[in-house]
Amino acid sequence: MAQPVRALVEGVDEFIGIDHHKKRCQVMVKDRQGRVLRRGNIPTRREALARFLGERNGAVRMAVFEAGPRYRPLFRWLVDLADEVVTANPGRLKIISETAYKDDAIDAEKLANFGMLGMVPEAYVCGDEAWDRRQWLRQRAALVKMRTSVKNRVHALVDQHPDTLPARPEATDLFGSLGMEWLRSVALPEADRKRLDQLLEVYEFLRGQVQRSDGEVRRMVKADARCQWLATVPGIGDFFAALVMAEVDDIRRFRKSKDFVSYTGLVPGRDRSDQVDKPRRMHKRGSKWLRWALVEAAVPATKSNLALENLYDRVCRKKGPLAGPNVAKVAVARKLAEIVDRILVEERPYEVR
Numbered sequence: 288m289a290q291p292v293r294a295l296v297e298g299v300d301e302f303i304g305i306d307h308h309k310k311r312c313q314v315m316v317k318d319r320q321g322r323v324l325r326r327g328n329i330p331t332r333r334e335a336l337a338r339f340l341g342e343r344n345g346a347v348r349m350a351v352f353e354a355g356p357r358y359r360p361l362f363r364w365l366v367d368l369a370d371e372v373v374t375a376n377p378g379r380l381k382i383i384s385e386t387a388y389k390d391d392a393i394d395a396e397k398l399a400n401f402g403m404l405g406m407v408p409e410a411y412v413c414g415d416e417a418w419d420r421r422q423w424l425r426q427r428a429a430l431v432k433m434r435t436s437v438k439n440r441v442h443a444l445v446d447q448h449p450d451t452l453p454a455r456p457e458a459t460d461l462f463g464s465l466g467m468e469w470l471r472s473v474a475l476p477e478a479d480r481k482r483l484d485q486l487l488e489v490y491e492f493l494r495g496q497v498q499r500s501d502g503e504v505r506r507m508v509k510a511d512a513r514c515q516w517l518a519t520v521p522g523i524g525d526f527f528a529a530l531v532m533a534e535v536d537d538i539r540r541f542r543k544s545k546d547f548v549s550y551t552g553l554v555p556g557r558d559r560s561d562q563v564d565k566p567r568r569m570h571k572r573g574s575k576w577l578r579w580a581l582v583e584a585a586v587p588a589t590k591s592n593l594a595l596e597n598l599y600d601r602v603c604r605k606k607g608p609l610a611g612p613n614v615a616k617v618a619v620a621r622k623l624a625e626i627v628d629r630i631l632v633e634e635r636p637y638e639v640r
Contacts, residue, residue, distance in 0.1 A: 296405045300346040303369060304399030306391045307331060307352055307361050313391035314339060317399045326392070333364045340368055351402040353377045354410040362412060375401070378572055379408035413536040420507060420533040425576060427500035427526070434493040438462060441470065441486050448475060462490070504529050516630050519637040520623065521595060522588025527580045531627060534577040538631040547628045552578045553621040578620075581627075585619035592639070595619050 296302075301324065306313040309331065316325040329335045340348075350369040352361060354377060365372045375398065383406070384397050401407045413421070442461065445451065451473055456465040470487060474480075507529045508514040517528035541547040548554060550573040589596040602615035630637055 296349065296403060298347060299349045299371065299402075301348045302399045302402045303340070303348060303350040304395040304397065304402065305350060305352040305361070305365075306394040306398065307355070307357070308391075309357060312336070312361075313395040315392070315395040315399050316340070317396075317403065319403075321400075321403070326395070328391070331361070333360075336361075336364055337368055347371075349373060349402050351375060351398040351407055353380060353398070354412075359418065373402060373407045374410045374412050376408045376410040383408065411536075411540055417533055417536040420529070421576075423500070423503060424526070424530045424533055427497065427504065428530070428576070428579075430493055430497050430500060434490065434497060437486055437490045437493060441483065441490065444479060444483055444486070445470070445473070447479070451475070501526070513631060513634075516634070516636045517627060520584075520588075520626055520630065521592040521637070522584035522586070522590075522623065523580075523627075527584050530580045531577060534574045534580075535627075535631065538628065541628070544625060544628045544632075548621060548624045550574065550577070551581060551621070551624045553581065553617055553624055581620040581623050582616060584623060585616045588619060588623060594639075595622060598622060 300319060302317045302319075304315045304317075311328055312331050313328050314326065314336070315323065318324055325339065325341075327339055329339050348369040349371040350365045351373045352358070352365075352375065354374045358374065362372060362374060380401075384401070398407075438461075445461075454469070454473065455461075456469050460466055461470065467487075470483065473483075475483060504526050508518060508525045511529075511532060514525070514528045514532050517523055517531055518525055520528075523531065535547075538547065541550065552573045552575070585595075585599075589599045599615045599619050602610060602618045603612055604610070626637065
């Protein structure tokens with residue numbers, strides 16, 4: 288029979304491991320000697336968790352669970368129900384806890400054991416204010432994506448009627464004032480006219496929501512000097528500055544610049560063994576929103592910064608797998624990540640050096 292894991296962490300009496308899902312959680316509570324005090328499968332509700340854990344009676348509690356898409360409510364509940372809450376990084380936890388057999392009860396026990404041993408690979412948990420900013424800015428990005436989808440459908444519908452081409456306004460933007468006026472009045476078959484009217488209504492609604500979000504973005508930037516510094520970086524305007532700052536939250540959590548750049552997921556891997564040395568794809572760990580913002584800012588950045596333009600052109604001209612426009616865009620995005628780190632560490636606007 289395997290010996291129970293004994294606690295190496297001082298000052299904690301109960302270790303709680305929670306494998307949580309949308310509707311139910313598997314919970315295990317152990318004492319310092321590794322004895323199981325309680326175990327069970329409960330609904331993912333605050334009152335159910337509080338009832339299961341019971342009164343503390345002076346016991347110091349540590350709760351451990353994996354970060355995931357729905358981790359935030361559980362984190363808030365545990366802040367009140369435990370003395371210390373540790374959120375585990377799922378990717379790193381998987382590396383050190385892989386087993387041949389897996390179920391929710393085993394996962395909950397692993398989390399409790401890692402808490403006892405002080406071996407939990409922690410994930411960063413931002414404050415409520417940064418969390419709210421993240422959700423707002425991510426929603427703004429989603430609204431823009433929906434608006435673009437509607438615009439593409441309008442273009443596809445109108446393109447089915449090439450006889451209307453001569454009457455289209457010469458303005459380059461079909462969704463400018465002249466273009467919208469033409470879209471509202473162009474003669475189409477009845478069924479397509481109804482479809483176009485519906486799409487235009489959806490587009491107008493989404494445009495209004497994006498404008499409303501932009502007002503909130505401007506308020507965020509005005510209230511945070513760090514966002515104002517980031518907005519001076521080539522290619523990064525108010526929205527990307529606010530989004531990057533919300534995703535980073537506190538640059539001091541990264542010990543070195545390369546740690547931050549790695550967090551963006553813009554660093555390619557390499558396979559090196561004996562005579563073999565070949566590149567691998569980017570690992571794409573970290574914040575996908577931060578990575579997206581930097582990649583989107585890359586091409587505009589090359590239009591206003593000679594050094595970044597030269598970097599882009601140099602990578603485009605290279606031969607081999609690590610070349611071409613897409614690779615060049617990622618290289619510029621990686622350079623932007625280094626600039627962002629330097630600006631936030633040194634607390635200053637961007638300067639051409």
